[in-house]
Amino acid sequence: xxxxxxxxxxxxxxxxxxxxxxxxxxxxxxxxxxxxxxxxxxxxxxxxxxxxxxxxxxxxxxxxxxxxxxxxxxxxxxxxxxxxxxxxxxxxxxxxxxxxxxxxxxxxxxxxxxxxxxxxxxxxxxxxxxxxxxxxxxxxxxxxxxxxxxxxxxxxxxxxx
Amino acid sequence: xxxxxxxxxxxxxxxxxxxxxxxxxxxxxxxxxxxxxxxxxxxxxxxxxxxxxxxxxxxxxxxxxxxxxxxxxxxxxxxxxxxxxxxxxxxxxxxxxxxxxxxxxxxxxxxxxxxxxxxxxxxxxxxxxxxxxxxxxxxxxxxxxxxxxxxxxxxxxxxxxxxxxxxxxxxxxxxxxxxxxxxxxxxxxxxxxxxxxxxxxxxxxxxxxxxxxxxxxxxxxxxxxxxxxxxxxxxxxxxxxxxxxxxxxxxxxxxxxxxxxxxxxxxxxxxxxxxxxxxxxxxxxxxxxxxxxxxxxxxxxxxxxxxxxxxxxxxxxxxxxxxxxxxxxxxxxxxxxxxxxxxxxxxxxxxxxxxxxxxxxxxxxxxxxxxxxxxxxxxxxxxxxxxxxxxxxxxxxxxxxxxxxxxxxxxxxxxxxxxxxxxxxxxxxxxxxxxxxxxxxxxxxxxxxxxxxxxxxxxxxxxxxxxxxxxxxxxxxxxxxxxxxxxxxxxxxxxxxxxxxxxxxxxxxxxxxxxxxxxxxxxxxxxxxxxxxxxxxxxxxxxxxxxxxxxxxxxxxxxxxxxxxxxxxxxxxxxxxxxxxxxxxxxxxxxxxxxxxxxxxxxxxxxxxxxxxxxxxxxxxxxxxxxxxxxxxxxxxxxxxxxxxxxxxxxxxxxx
Numbered sequence: 127x128x129x130x131x132x133x134x135x136x137x138x139x140x141x142x143x144x145x146x147x148x149x150x151x152x153x154x155x156x157x158x159x160x161x162x163x164x165x166x167x168x169x170x171x172x173x174x175x176x177x178x179x180x181x182x183x184x185x186x187x188x189x190x191x192x193x194x195x196x197x198x199x200x201x202x203x204x205x206x207x208x209x210x211x212x213x214x215x216x217x218x219x220x221x222x223x224x225x226x227x228x229x230x231x232x233x234x235x236x237x238x239x240x241x242x243x244x245x246x247x248x249x250x251x252x253x254x255x256x257x258x259x260x261x262x263x264x265x266x267x268x269x270x271x272x273x274x275x276x277x278x279x280x281x282x283x284x285x286x287x
Numbered sequence: 288x289x290x291x292x293x294x295x296x297x298x299x300x301x302x303x304x305x306x307x308x309x310x311x312x313x314x315x316x317x318x319x320x321x322x323x324x325x326x327x328x329x330x331x332x333x334x335x336x337x338x339x340x341x342x343x344x345x346x347x348x349x350x351x352x353x354x355x356x357x358x359x360x361x362x363x364x365x366x367x368x369x370x371x372x373x374x375x376x377x378x379x380x381x382x383x384x385x386x387x388x389x390x391x392x393x394x395x396x397x398x399x400x401x402x403x404x405x406x407x408x409x410x411x412x413x414x415x416x417x418x419x420x421x422x423x424x425x426x427x428x429x430x431x432x433x434x435x436x437x438x439x440x441x442x443x444x445x446x447x448x449x450x451x452x453x454x455x456x457x458x459x460x461x462x463x464x465x466x467x468x469x470x471x472x473x474x475x476x477x478x479x480x481x482x483x484x485x486x487x488x489x490x491x492x493x494x495x496x497x498x499x500x501x502x503x504x505x506x507x508x509x510x511x512x513x514x515x516x517x518x519x520x521x522x523x524x525x526x527x528x529x530x531x532x533x534x535x536x537x538x539x540x541x542x543x544x545x546x547x548x549x550x551x552x553x554x555x556x557x558x559x560x561x562x563x564x565x566x567x568x569x570x571x572x573x574x575x576x577x578x579x580x581x582x583x584x585x586x587x588x589x590x591x592x593x594x595x596x597x598x599x600x601x602x603x604x605x606x607x608x609x610x611x612x613x614x615x616x617x618x619x620x621x622x623x624x625x626x627x628x629x630x631x632x633x634x635x636x637x638x639x640x641x642x643x644x645x646x647x648x649x650x651x652x653x654x655x656x657x658x659x660x661x662x663x664x665x666x667x668x669x670x671x672x673x674x675x676x677x678x679x680x681x682x683x684x685x686x687x688x689x690x691x692x693x694x695x696x697x698x699x700x701x702x703x704x705x706x707x708x709x710x711x712x713x714x715x716x717x718x719x720x721x722x723x724x725x726x727x728x729x730x731x732x733x734x735x736x737x738x739x740x741x742x743x744x745x746x747x748x749x750x751x752x753x754x755x756x757x758x759x760x761x762x763x764x765x766x767x768x769x770x771x772x773x774x775x776x777x778x779x780x781x782x783x784x785x786x787x788x789x790x791x792x793x794x795x796x797x798x799x800x801x802x803x804x805x806x807x808x809x810x811x812x813x814x815x816x817x818x819x820x821x822x823x824x825x826x827x828x829x830x831x832x833x834x835x836x837x838x839x840x841x842x843x844x845x846x847x848x849x850x851x852x853x854x855x856x857x858x859x860x861x862x863x864x865x866x867x868x869x870x871x872x873x874x875x876x877x878x879x880x881x882x883x884x885x886x887x888x889x890x891x892x893x894x895x896x897x898x899x900x901x902x903x904x905x906x907x908x909x910x911x912x913x914x915x916x917x918x919x920x921x922x923x924x925x926x927x928x929x930x931x932x933x934x935x936x937x938x939x940x941x942x943x
Binding site for chain 2: 145146147148151166167169175177180215216217218219220221222223226227228230231234235238239242243246249250251253254265267271
């Protein structure tokens with residue numbers, strides 16, 4: 127049993143650590159909550175679209191420790207984020223910063239709602255005022271089909287002869 | 288030999304598709320029934336040939352034929368049979384073959400059972416469908432051929448990505464494809480109608496079953512993917528706003544909008560050109576999704592083998608079909624005049640609002656998904672757009688939709704009185720408000736959205752019940768309940784789908800707002816409390832499987848001294864792929880899931896990292912999705928559609 131466990135441990139050391147580790151957790155629960163909150167908004171720079179909170183990468187662990195270090199040093203949430211962005215670039219921000227071209231995705235919802243809502247409202251208003259359009263009637267084909275159906279031979283398939 | 292046969296069948300299917308894309312279309316334009324009639328045998332032949340091709344590849348996987356390079360890259364002799372079969376579509380080439388298999392299947396179904404369609408429309412629909420097929424056959428044959436052989440045959444394969452060796456994932460892609468391809472059918476109908484220059488109630492009725500089926504499959508496929516992520520990735524996340532998830536979510540949203548606007552076309556002959564536009568958009572988003580997944584232009588946790596050349600090919604398909612359809616739309620949409628007139632307050636207005644919310648939210652997801660790419664290329668600024676953005680922008684739409692849905696669903700067509708619908712919904716509103724207040728008081732939490740969303744979930748479910756009951760007419764309650772069973776499938780489907788949305792919303796709100804998490808080093812024999820539960824690590828030991836090594840921890844969970852469960856989370860290592868995975872142990876329950884994950888040994892094996900989560904209402908998320916899908920299924924079974932689709936022809940008795 128002892129040896130099996132030793133083999134197991136050796137095997138294990140080669141594997142990457144998994145997301146937030148117990149030794150990272152801060153003693154102050156309030157600070158820890160803030161750290162988790164911040165971590166969920168930061169992208170792991172070397173991963174495939176994962177936050178540092180959920181990533182197994184070493185760099186993600188470094189960043190989690192860095193965030194907690196800054197929090198212990200008394201930084202505000204914004205200061206912590208700014209500190210990380212200064213070192214790793216804007217890429218780590220999962221919520222794009224409201225500046226320059228980034229206004230496009232940030233304002234898109236508002237613009238889309240206004241434009242879409244405007245068009246829809248105009249459409250509904252126009253509809254509600256319009257008198258009913260005259261019925262365009264049936265096409266030749268449809269007339270032919272009705273004639274066929276009412277002939278009563280039961281075959282409802284014109285064009286399949 | 289069989290492999291070459293499959294390869295050859297695929298090439299033949301490509302030829303048949305080209306033929307079918309041209310000849311019936313010409314026949315329809317010239318009014319030649321003989322040319323139009325070839326669509327039917329051609330569609331059947333296309334399906335038959337693709338099926339042979341797919342069978343050949345499946346045979347190669349099942350018999351572990353390592354002379355085929357695709358089998359080498361994705362299989363292994365020690366892999367369980369289920370995953371050998373699922374391995375056929377657990378890779379790029381094979382999944383595209385599945386794509387065209389489903390595409391040709393749908394084409395064949397439309398050819399066989401579409402006898403009630405006007406022959407001209409039917410010929411055009413099948414032609415457009417074949418053109419899509421031809422494009423994808425070319426894509427497979429020229430960029431992603433699954434039948435390539437190896438000169439030197441290796442002794443064994445490289446195994447399938449262990450994360451994909453899971454029953455949930457075996458069926459997740461086929462369902463998504465059924466959805467995407469179903470939308471191609473709606474697209475074909477839209478293009479055919481534009482060429483025809485005519486959209487009427489009958490068209491709305493023909494398009495709706497296809498859209499319903501597509502939406503149902505997408506719902507199931509997305510729910511499966513989400514559920515898989517929940518139990519497999521090891522921390523119980525169920526939605527990550529990852530580009531590949533968004534790729535399936537955008538068509539889902541648009542398909543939901545299309546489903547509703549097609550009702551307006553069918554019942555009221557209004558919103559015609561808008562419905563056509565949605566049908567084009569729905570398939571367009573499916574193609575964009577395929578592009579995102581297959582090109583790898585956006586980094587995603589779904590790291591498929593990606594190749595820029597493939598991306599360009601799909602982009603060309605996208606440009607040709609969606610661009611062509613838009614051009615046709617610009618030329619012809621003016622002809623589609625609306626007939627139905629409706630008042631400011633009416634079911635129609637409610638459905639316009641539904642379409643506005645669904646479409647705008649789909650476009651927001653789209654903007655957020657592609658923004659990193661656009662920003663990088665256009666202003667050379669590398670940015671990320673992730674969950675915080677989508678949560679902030681998408682959530683309001685979901686909540687507003689939930690708030691107005693029961694009211695809109697109760698309004699009558701043409702002209703409605705708001706007060707009447709509101710009176711009927713009073714009990715539902717009171718229930719929703721009580722749930723809101725109750726959750727607010729019980730969970731004095733940090734979030735106001737949680738109780739709000741839970742209240743809205745209850746309001747949706749109660750609203751759907753009210754709607755259903757209102758369809759039974761007047762009279763004593765017992766008689767009305769008796770009539771419930773005889774309501775048409777469409778009514779039941781509508782109520783189920785709306786209630787399912789409420790259940791999912793309730794689950795998401797519960798899980799995200801009040802889950803309890805605990806991460807610590809646990810020592811065997813030690814007991815500690817997480818939430819209302821006591822956790823004890825009993826033992827840790829080896830427990831190897833057929834193609835992996837594993838460590839298993841046994842964890843006892845008890846509440847008030849009573850044992851609730853012994854959970855056995857594992858960490859596995861797949862030597863062939865060189866990949867570790869975590870297997871969470873989950874005890875599912877109606878009101879909460881217990882979720883336990885074992886991590887690394889600590890202090891030289893004296894303790895182990897143990898993660899414990901209590902996840903309230905987790906199952907409601909996927910349960911709600913299943914109820915939504917069931918709603919679509921019940922609606923599909925409505926006899927009126929089957930009569931319209933011609934699958935169950937009732938002998939016509941001539942009127943006297």
